[in-house]
Every structure is written in structure tokens, then in C-alpha cells.
Amino acid sequence: MHDDILNTKDCGVCDRHAAENGVSGESLMARAGAAVAQAIRERWAPRETVVLCGPGNNGGDGFICAAALREAGWPVRVCLMGGQDQLKGDAAWAAGVWHETPERAAPAAFDTADLIVDALFGAGLNRPPEGEAAALITAMSGRGVPVVAIDLPSGVSGDLARADGAVAAAGLTVTFHRRKPAHSLEPAASLCGEVVLADIGIPASWRDAVQPCARENGPQLWFSSLPAARAGDHKHARGRLAVFSGGASSTGAARLAARAGLRAGAGLVTLASPPSALMINAVGSTAVMVRRWTDPAATDTLLENLRADAAVLGPAMGVGEGTRESVISAARAAAVLVLDADALTSFEDAPEVLFAVLRPGDVLTPHPGEFRRLFPDIAARDDLNRIQAAAMAAERAGCCVLLKGPDTVIAAPGHLPVINRHASPALATAGSGDVLAGLIGGLAAQGVGGFDAACAAAWLHGDCALRLGTGLIAEDLADILPERLGTLHRTMQRQRALGHLIAHKS
Numbered sequence: 001m002h003d004d005i006l007n008t009k010d011c012g013v014c015d016r017h018a019a020e021n022g023v024s025g026e027s028l029m030a031r032a033g034a035a036v037a038q039a040i041r042e043r044w045a046p047r048e049t050v051v052l053c054g055p056g057n058n059g060g061d062g063f064i065c066a067a068a069l070r071e072a073g074w075p076v077r078v079c080l081m082g083g084q085d086q087l088k089g090d091a092a093w094a095a096g097v098w099h100e101t102p103e104r105a106a107p108a109a110f111d112t113a114d115l116i117v118d119a120l121f122g123a124g125l126n127r128p129p130e131g132e133a134a135a136l137i138t139a140m141s142g143r144g145v146p147v148v149a150i151d152l153p154s155g156v157s158g159d160l161a162r163a164d165g166a167v168a169a170a171g172l173t174v175t176f177h178r179r180k181p182a183h184s185l186e187p188a189a190s191l192c193g194e195v196v197l198a199d200i201g202i203p204a205s206w207r208d209a210v211q212p213c214a215r216e217n218g219p220q221l222w223f224s225s226l227p228a229a230r231a232g233d234h235k236h237a238r239g240r241l242a243v244f245s246g247g248a249s250s251t252g253a254a255r256l257a258a259r260a261g262l263r264a265g266a267g268l269v270t271l272a273s274p275p276s277a278l279m280i281n282a283v284g285s286t287a288v289m290v291r292r293w294t295d296p297a298a299t300d301t302l303l304e305n306l307r308a309d310a311a312v313l314g315p316a317m318g319v320g321e322g323t324r325e326s327v328i329s330a331a332r333a334a335a336v337l338v339l340d341a342d343a344l345t346s347f348e349d350a351p352e353v354l355f356a357v358l359r360p361g362d363v364l365t366p367h368p369g370e371f372r373r374l375f376p377d378i379a380a381r382d383d384l385n386r387i388q389a390a391a392m393a394a395e396r397a398g399c400c401v402l403l404k405g406p407d408t409v410i411a412a413p414g415h416l417p418v419i420n421r422h423a424s425p426a427l428a429t430a431g432s433g434d435v436l437a438g439l440i441g442g443l444a445a446q447g448v449g450g451f452d453a454a455c456a457a458a459w460l461h462g463d464c465a466l467r468l469g470t471g472l473i474a475e476d477l478a479d480i481l482p483e484r485l486g487t488l489h490r491t492m493q494r495q496r497a498l499g500h501l502i503a504h505k506s
């Protein structure tokens, strides 16, 4: 599956695996360079092009790309950082394919370029670019013409997904075999621009050699675990969700979550309301039920009385002892817990108290600030990317952690982490996180496992936002969910039918 993400070391293992199975490095490089030239020709008409090659195999790809563009009639120049006599292995071979002597790279080389191919460093970057390399990258960036990065924009760490020194943002990045973390995680993903993934002929048996480090989110991962409404279902059979409200002046967040839970298909959704909020919630909710909730220490009893399958705690509940007590009590009930916002921040001073009561099916949904409060040591480590940080946090918490962002990461013990990029910047609006918590709760109430519920909810949440576009408000998200779920079901049915047809014909 092409949604797998491999770290750079394992990409290298795949290359060696190819060599051990009769596919030479030269052949991989020939296909890689040709794929870059092809992607360029599909997007631009011939124009003055400068290919900046570095001292390693990324530079080798650059030579092949330059030769392919020249062959297609493009005006191409190649500049090399370092001496040609220092090129080794496949890169030395690729320089031979170019035939001509490359120019010595200098910032002025880009002065007349209308397109720049960045083949300076790829997966082999081992330190932030300085001196000559940094000057070349800055000059590339300053020229103001499209930059096409081979594998990665030079200066971006493929695994850490960031640039600690100079980097030229690319309009297009062509990478090979499988994506690396930098193609999916911010801030690197935005520096890559459009990402094209090219097949360079690595044998399918690469899966015996390495494990992906993550996957891109998509319905194929969780669609089959979604509940299918059956004729004869009654509301109690479709799962019961409880959402806990804040006091009189903080009820909106819980109502948003409750509505989302209902839209996600939970048969019965109850807003547990402190006395001060009871009337407001009752007036503001129709299909959602309202229940009086007075004693944080007896939250478990309320959940048992409601026979709740899942509970959402946190949105606008208030930070402090009351919320802490409610969460600890709730964890004694059978319901799956979805904890967001104040239910997380309330444990800032003693996160281990929270982790001690969580169960594997529970879900935490921190944004980066809340993540820092619960996992300060993990968040402070600059040698981890967001996939590794979320995975480590999930191991420590003993449950699913959904780390929010434009590149939301969902991790849980025993699961390969998932990155959700099916989302829109329009989601940066008040209440959108409450809706996400409600969606997870609504799916969990119907028996979807915590990890699958989090992955599905993140994707559906993003799907609603993409459909609504700029100007969406949180209220809109849940209300468009039935339409988006309908479209998803039809798409998946079509894909399944097509799959059967192909299997039948072959």
C-alpha cells in the first residue's frame, strides 16, 4: 500500500534489498532521475533550467534528470558542489551519463534560471547546511523561480521533518518508493510543495526487510470497522454516549461534542450537566438528552446509570480538582473515555495519576500545548518527530493519543501510527476540537475501538471541513457529516465492486 511511510534509514535498506535481489543501484537511480524529469515535463514547458547537484546519490539523481531533460530538448545546465572526482559509486556513474563537465556551483549560477532542480542533499543530509551549501540554498531560494526538489528540499531532515538551517521551499518534490516522515509532517511537508511518489522498481519483498514507521490516514484503514446501521436497530443498540458539560457560562463546547456524537451515529447522547447549566443545555438541545450531574466523585455512578458505552470529558469543563476527580471517577465505569482540553490540562501537575487510570481503549486528544503539559519531557526532545513523540506518549499513557495539528498523528500501543493530512486550515476555528472529541465518542459508543475511532473521526472531521471550505464554523461540521458519510459509503462500495470485477476477470 502506498500509504506507508518509511524512515530514511529504512529507505536505504530497501535500496540495498533491491541490489541483493538483482535490481542495481544504477537502475534505481536511472528510474529516479527519469521520474523527476517526467514530473517536470508534465508541469512546465521547456525553459532555462539549472540542476544543482550535491556530492552524494541525490546529486546522482540530478545528473540523470538533467540528461533526460536535455534529451527532451530542454536548455539545461548542471552545477556541482565539490569536485567530480569526489563522486562515488552510482553518483559517479550518473555524472558519466551527463557526459559534459559540470559547472562549479556558485550562487550566481542561478541568475538566468527559470527553473531550478535541487539535487544538493536528500536522505543523506547529516548536519544543517553551512558555508558554501547554505549560500547555494539561499541563492536558489532567492531567485524566485520554481524549485523542484529531488527526494527532499536540501536542508530538510527526512526523519525529523524540519530544517535547522538554510532551505529552499520547493513547489514540487519528487520522491521515490515510499514517503518519508518529512513528506507528511510539518513544517517540512509545506516546504516540499506538491509531493509526487515515483516507483523506481524496488521489489515487493522489501516488506520482509523493513517495517513502515507510520501510515497516511485513509478510509481503507478503518472503514470496515465502522458500524453499519441495520434495519431493526433501536436507539439503545446503537450505543450510548455521555458528554460532560461545563457550568452555566461554558456549555457550548459540550453541546458541540454531543451533537457530533449523535451525527456519528450514537443512538442516545446525554449531556451530563451541572445544576447551573441544566436549563441552558435543556433549551439548547433537542435530540440530545440532558441529565443532572452534581457530584464529580460519583461520575462513575452516573455513567453506569446511563449505561454509557463512551464518555467525552474535558471541553470547557474547567481546569482543576473537580475535573480531575470526575475523570478518575469516570475511569471506574465501563465507558470508553475520550479526554480533551480541560480533562488533560487538569492533570498538568501529576500526569501519572491520569495514566494510572486509563485503559487501552481510551483516547486522549491533546493539541500541542496540552501535549506539552502531559508529556513535557517527550515534547522537549528535539531528536523525535511527531510520530515518535505521539507513539512514546501513547505507550506511557497506555491508550490512544491523537496529537492534533495540520498533521494530526494518532498513535496507540500495538498499532502503527497514522498521520491524518485529510484536513483543511479552515479547521482552525473555535469549537472544532470539541466536534472531533464528540465524533470519536460517537464512534466509540457504537463499539469502534479507540484507535480506529480516532483515525476515522480525524479523517471524517477533515472531510467535512474540506467540503465546507473557508468560513466554516464548528456547528457546520457535524451537520454535514451525514452527507459526507453517505459519499464515503458509496465510494467504498464502488471500490469494492471494482475490486470484485477485477478479481473476477483476472
Ligand SMILES: NC(=O)C1=CN([C@@H]2O[C@H](COP(=O)(O)OP(=O)(O)OC[C@H]3O[C@@H](n4cnc5c(N)ncnc54)[C@H](O)[C@@H]3O)[C@@H](O)[C@H]2O)[C@@H](O)CC1
Pocket (backbone or CB within 6 Å): 012, 015, 025, 028, 029, 032, 054, 055, 056, 057, 058, 059, 060, 061, 120, 121, 122, 123, 124, 125, 126, 127, 128, 129, 130, 133, 150, 151, 152, 176, 200
Ligand atoms: N540506491 C540508492 O541509495 C538510491 C538513492 N537515491 C537518492 O540518493 C539520495 C541519498 O543519497 P546519499 O545517501 O548519497 O545522500 P545525499 O546525496 O543526500 O547526501 C550525502 C552527501 O552529502 C554530504 N552532506 C550531508 N549533509 C551535508 C551538509 N549539511 N553539508 C555538506 N555536505 C553534506 C555527505 O557527506 C554526503 O557526501 C536520496 O535522497 C535519493 O535522492 C535514489 O537515486 C534512489 C536510489
Ligand SMILES: [K+]
Pocket (backbone or CB within 6 Å): 058, 118, 119, 120, 121, 122, 149, 150, 151, 152, 153, 154
Ligand atoms: K534535494
